Amino acid sequence: MxxxxxxxxxxxxxxxxxxxxxxxxxxxxxxxxxxxxxxxxxxxxxxxxxxxxxxxxxxxxxxxxxxxxxxxxxxxxxxxxxxxxxxxxxxxxxxxxxxxxxxxxxxxxxxxxxxxxxxxxxxxxxxxxxxxxxxxxxxxxxxxxxxxxxxxxxxxxxxKGYILTDALDIFEGKKVPSKEPTFKDGEVTIGILGYVYDIYDPFISMDITDKLKELNVNVLTFEMLEDQAIKDSIKFMHKKLFWTFSNKLLGAGYHFYQNPKVDGIIQVTAFNCGPDSMIGKMLELESNHFEKPFMTVRIDEHTGESHLQTRVEAFIDMIRRKKMAGGVSRESNLSPYGLNTSI
Amino acid sequence: MDKVYLGIDVGSVSTNVVAIDENNRVLSKQYIRTNGQPLESVKTGIKKLKNDIDGKYKVAGVGTTGSGRQLVGIMIGADVIKNEITAHATATINYVPSANTIFEIGGQDSKIIFLDKGLITDFAMNTVCAAGTGSFLDHQAERLGIPIQQFGDYALRAQRKVRIAGRCTVFAESDMISKQQFGFSKEEIINGLCEALVRNYINNLGRGKKIRPPYVFQGGVAANAGIRAAFEKELGEQVTVPEYFDVMGALGSAILSKEYVEHTGHTTKFRGFEAADIEFTPSSFECSGCSNLCEVIKVEINGETAAMWGDKCAKWTNSVKSI
Structure with missing residues (x-):
């Protein structure tokens, strides 16, 4: 069978x-x-x-x-x-x-x-x-x-902070867990919001997590958070959304906004996703309030990667330059200049 | 010899090449229609620019931007290959330091960039729709039999107001045709179109965001006085079109290359003006290594493979180590 x-x-x-x-x-x-x-x-x-x-x-x-x-x-x-x-x-x-x-x-x-x-x-x-x-x-x-x-x-x-693909590899015995998942202090940290089937399907998301890693960015996602923390961060709402994973993303979004480690949020959404149109809008409006940048990347069947590359690069450049101007930079690895790695 | 920095913006409609000195003053600027041949356009631009500066200055850094930035970056030996958003904003911050909002409308895309104290705070790009970008205006100008250079003047001469649907180019075009049939003049139709495009732009890209003056309008479409007037009318504020509005991306990448060279102390990778004569052959093939069938782009210089990209697994990309 x-x-x-x-x-x-x-x-x-x-x-x-x-x-x-x-x-x-x-x-x-x-x-x-x-x-x-x-x-x-x-x-x-x-x-x-x-x-x-x-x-x-x-x-x-x-x-x-x-x-x-x-x-x-x-x-x-x-x-x-x-x-x-x-x-x-x-x-x-x-x-x-x-x-x-x-x-x-x-x-x-x-x-x-x-x-x-x-x-x-x-x-x-x-x-x-x-x-x-x-x-x-x-x-x-x-x-x-x-x-x-x-x-x-x-x-x-x-x-513990492993990205889902690594967690799956560890589960299958293809990878041995390192002592701690690598989280580089002082580097840009991005909260990625999206359903697991969008973010972790390399074809759908065009490997956005890898692209961010190549740019030396720390990535946080909703499944790394404790369920209770996610729930707590949307407790203030009069009413929950109907959709479970959308609630998780919304909660994670608020959590990222409140987490001082997170520098910005990228929402990855599939074209014509109903629930996402709701949480995307809500979080976009909150972006001003928390003074953290928020960007939506919309994906569909097409395979052109340049639009994703351009937006992600510009988003990270923006945050890096801001960090530098804010004086939190460590000279050596925070340079916003230089060749991008996409060739 | 004084140092000079080159910036190249390879867009879908135009290819721009500029040279700036150490104080960001523009020494030469070339605006060339790409006509589907980005490499040829870059070569033409480089040759023209060479006449302006060769012998007097030494190239100390090169930056590329625009949709063709990678290919041309390899060809020319760029020090910095940057996305259009960062490049455009960098130029504006330098030439119009007071700007808080940038409207940039190019051949196939449009962006809005928000600035605060010389830093980008937010941006948006058109997503699935190209309504209101340069290509559409080109197309309409052709259909109405008006040279695109005069498009703006026509709009300014309009006597009456007419509302054109601007949400979608297909609807806009059919709306224009029916309004023509109602007897509105070309001037009025064009003015209506400019207003519709601005409305669409603000609703699409500026949606839900705080748009703060001073405003700067740049990109090829900023040459169109009708669109600029429509922006001013819609926003009730003055909109500045900078002197070098049509080559801001190129200027930004030149500035970025200057910052990079100054910051790192590296010497430039610029191949020299002779690069314009190097035989440079791009080709593409479908990789059959797996069922992804990636379209791999291969670039050869004098018969030697200089770069490859487009493969998801990076098998080909990594096969070429350095250039």
Whole structure:
């Protein structure tokens, strides 16, 4: 028995859980390859037209593995927080894939995840798998427990300050954790706001975290923060947003504004993302109040990197020059001059 | 021999080459239409500039900017290769130190840059839409049969007001056609268009931001007196067009190269004016190493590979170590 896991959407956040879970059940898993142009093209071909690019990319990942597996694992993500929900596209994703990707109709495993916390280990979500994969209640419970533990270890890496791709590599044993994730004092620190499937898909975000690292910039993201800290920073709002990850981003945004270490915020958003239009605007308006620069980078299917490069470079130049003028600079490595590294 | 610093701005519509002295005074400026041939334009510009300064000055630093900055930076041996936003702002801060807001409208993009005490505090660039940039005005001038140089004067002669939809060039064009059919004159249509573009610019780029005078308007489109007048009308304030409005990006990159050389003490990598004669061949190929099929750009100088880029994995980029 083989189960496919598409390398898209929440893969970056829950893969350690899913992997451990299926391995404990002795089910072989096949993960689609990192996003390529071909996957994107297939995704565009097989998805509904008016949808955001991460959904299209996900569709392409399903298409890549559909013929090689007995099932594709596409959980129906409804909620992971009380009175908060996922974007409706996530809730409808299994159905959308069923009818758009050829051969997917009877191959989708879609346990309905309706949790009150980020932990998705409650056995009652996974009843569907017992009959379809032929596993006992006992085995299900045991595998979920292990999976939850592995996932918590992985989350702890993020909170130590590892960027998600590094945390995943450490989880898979491809990388040994260094003593401390490198955080260079005195350098520019940028808070990046964006969903894991946008930021960490090198094709979608055009490797924005790497581009920033090349410019000697420290990067902070929402998943490095404690859940409570995120919640606390938007406590003042009369009402939360409906969408869980959008709340996390909004909370992280406010946290970055208040954190004196952070010099500026870059929001990475996929063209036509509804929830982002809300949090982007809110944080843009707050930028004046906190006197910290905020920039939105909008991404879509195109692959031209120059617009991203120009904006990111200019944003960092701006902050660096300001830091220099403010007298916080250390001569040697804060020069705003010099060749950029993009050639 | 006195030192001179060169700045080259390779844009989609024009290629600008300037030379400044140590006090940022402009010694030579060349504004050349790119016509889809950036390398040829740079060569022409360099040759013209050489006539102005060769023998009298020694080139001590070179900076490039604009969408073609990388390619030309390699060709010429640039010390600084900088994005357009930093370059434009650097020039403005030097030539109009009091400026708080820069409107820059070029051939294919437009930006707004906010300054405070000589530092950039914020900026915005047009995102998915090129409405209101130089190319669109060029196109409309051609359609109306008016030389683009006279576009602004036409706008200033308008008698009546007419509102043109400026949100999108496609709608703007159909709106212009229907207003022409209603009997409005070319002058009025052009004036309406200028006002629409300014409205669109302010709404798009300045949205939600505090726009503070003094205002500076630069970039190729600043030559258009109609657009400048529309800005002044919309904002109710005077808008300054600096003397060298059309080459500000090039000036900024020249200043940045000067700062870099002074700051680091490096000697310039400038290949000399002969660079304009070096045989310089860019080519591109599709890498078949994986399914990304990246378009890789390769630049050869006298048959030797000088630089490569465009590959996501940097396999080709790193294969060329130094130039």
């Amino acid at each position: 083989r189960v496919g896991i598409p390398r898209g959407l929440l893969y970056q956040y829950y893969y350690p859980f899913w992997k451990t879970f299926f391995e404990e059940l002795k089910v072989e898993i096949i993960v689609s390859s990192p996003t390529t142009k071909e996957i994107v093209n297939k995704g565009i071909e097989f998805s509904v037209p008016e949808i955001c690019v991460p959904m299209k990319v996900y569709t392409g990942h399903v298409e890549q593995i559909i013929d090689k597996v007995d099932y594709v694992f596409i959980p129906r993500m409804v909620s992971i927080s009380d009175k908060e929900y996922f974007c409706p596209k996530f809730m409808g994703l299994p159905d959308m894939i069923k009818y758009t990707v050829p051969g997917a109709l009877n191959k989708i495993l879609s346990p309905k995840i309706k949790s009150d916390s980020d932990s998705i280990a409650n056995p009652k979500f996974y009843g569907e798998l017992k009959s379809r994969l032929g596993i006992s209640t006992w085995d299900l419970h045991r595998a979920l427990k292990k999976a939850d533990k592995a996932w918590n270890n992985f989350r702890a890496l993020s909170k």
